[in-house]
Amino acid sequence: xxxxxxxxxxxxxxxxxxxxxxxxxxxxxxxxxxxxxxxxxxxxxxxxxxxxxxxxxxxxxxxxxxxxxxxxxxxxxxxxxxxxxxxxxxxxxxxxxxxxxxxxxxxx
Numbered sequence: 001x002x003x004x005x006x007x008x009x010x011x012x013x014x015x016x017x018x019x020x021x022x023x024x025x026x027x028x029x030x031x032x033x034x035x036x037x038x039x040x041x042x043x044x045x046x047x048x049x050x051x052x053x054x055x056x057x058x059x060x061x062x063x064x065x066x067x068x069x070x071x072x073x074x075x076x077x078x079x080x081x082x083x084x085x086x087x088x089x090x091x092x093x094x095x096x097x098x099x100x101x102x103x104x105x106x107x108x
Contacts (some may be wrong), residue, residue, distance in 0.1 A: 002066035004085050006031075007073075018072070019054065022047055027076050032069040033058065084097035 007029070016030045021041040028034040033053050039079050052058075059071030 002104065003062060005067045007075075007079065008082055008085060010075075010079045010082075011078035015075055015077055015102055021051070023052065026074045029079070031073070034058075037072070054064045054101050064087050 010029065014030045015027050016034060016039045017025050017027050018034055018041065018091050019025055021044070028037075030033060037050055037053050040053075059073070061067050062071040062073070
């Protein structure tokens with residue numbers, strides 16, 4: 001629940017590109033782990049210094065224990081439009097309904 005609450009509070013400015021030094025760039029949530037990776041990359045740290053931070057075990061700890069400072073989560077600037085926690089079924093139903101409405105306007 002900590003993680004969900006943290007994510008819905010984000011804006012489009014709360015992401016940054018990381019892992020470019022490993023030729024595997026991704027945009028991530030600007031949490032302490034991602035900021036540490038960015039700092040290491042800025043000082044041209046080697047891969048072995050970066051890997052423990054981006055390891056799946058750290059992200060798993062974030063997901064399972066709610067430690068929002070532990071791992072890396074890939075997300076784009078669009079995280080800023082997420083404003084509430086909903087069941088996936090509700091999100092899909094809304095998307096389909098909106099698509100049908102838009103389609104209806106386009107063919108009229």
